[in-house]
Amino acid sequence: LGRVESYIHEKLKREKLHFVLIDPDDVTPDVAGEIARMSEEVGVDAIMVGGSTGAEGDVLDGVVKAIKESSSLPTILFPGSHGGISRHADAIFFMSLLNSTNPFFITGSQALGAFTVKRYGIEPIPMAYLIVEPGETVGWVGDAKPIPRHKPKIAAAYALAGQYLGMRLVYLEAGSGSPKPVPSEMISLVKHVIDVPLIVGGGIRTGEQARNAVKAGADIIVTGTAIEKAGSLEKAREKLEELNKGIKG
Numbered sequence: 722l723g724r725v726e727s728y729i730h731e732k733l734k735r736e737k738l739h740f741v742l743i744d745p746d747d748v749t750p751d752v753a754g755e756i757a758r759m760s761e762e763v764g765v766d767a768i769m770v771g772g773s774t775g776a777e778g779d780v781l782d783g784v785v786k787a788i789k790e791s792s793s794l795p796t797i798l799f800p801g802s803h804g805g806i807s808r809h810a811d812a813i814f815f816m817s818l819l820n821s822t823n824p825f826f827i828t829g830s831q832a833l834g835a836f837t838v839k840r841y842g843i844e845p846i847p848m849a850y851l852i853v854e855p856g857e858t859v860g861w862v863g864d865a866k867p868i869p870r871h872k873p874k875i876a877a878a879y880a881l882a883g884q885y886l887g888m889r890l891v892y893l894e895a896g897s898g899s900p901k902p903v904p905s906e907m908i909s910l911v912k913h914v915i916d917v918p919l920i921v922g923g924g925i926r927t928g929e930q931a932r933n934a935v936k937a938g939a940d941i942i943v944t945g946t947a948i949e950k951a952g953s954l955e956k957a958r959e960k961l962e963e964l965n966k967g968i969k970g
């Protein structure tokens with residue numbers, strides 16, 4: 722395993738993890754750097770960078786650089802397509818949107834990005850990415866057939882298929898800014914069926930919601946909107962502390 726993936730596995734032996742997602746389309750490099758610095762101080766485990774729209778090129782590079790300058794946390798790309806690759810990142814979730822109806826998001830964009838990842842020497846971490854209702858922007862952009870919230874078995878079947886295809890992480894995604902997080906029953910069933918770490922994100926805004934997702938079986942919680950839209954850096958820090966406490970107990 723690569724350096725970042727080993728770090729994730731080592732930490733998971735002791736605790737549940739909190740990854741903070743920064744969307745370069747939503748924040749300036751300065752704010753991204755501040756969020757990364759506060760995240761590290763509060764005890765967050767990694768920073769993810771990406772988004773469905775506009776998270777490319779100079780905008781992406783500027784934000785990744787600012788994060789690297791302000792914290793020593795692993796910085797992992799969370800790309801919306803092959804455009805979402807920056808040479809300054811440590812690792813990339815090399816993800817396939819398994820329940821997309823469009824092969825571009827399952828294998829096409831991955832093929833277009835593969836040589837870039839190799840050339841830049843970024844650590845690829847293979848991940849099954851599953852979109853659950855409502856799916857928000859990423860569901861629409863990714864041509865997903867979102868998994869119905871009351872059908873946990875469909876999520877579990879896709880998750881197990883992802884593991885059998887060799888993916889080393891499974892991500893259950895309700896969509897950034899979703900009014901509701903992934904249901905607990907779905908998290909529980911997926912966790913019960915797979916052996917690889919389970920990431921859960923989308924719509925987690927409170928410490929209690931984060932706690933519930935962990936109790937249901939999530940290994941890694943991703944939060945983005947709650948921090949980006951906190952209103953001020955001071956409120957963002959309070960939110961980071963609340964969410965981290967919910968996850969770490």
Ligand code: 1GP
Binds near residue numbers: 897924
């Ligand atoms: C989105 O799961 C992440 O891809 C985080 O979602 O912005 O709703 O926290 P939020």
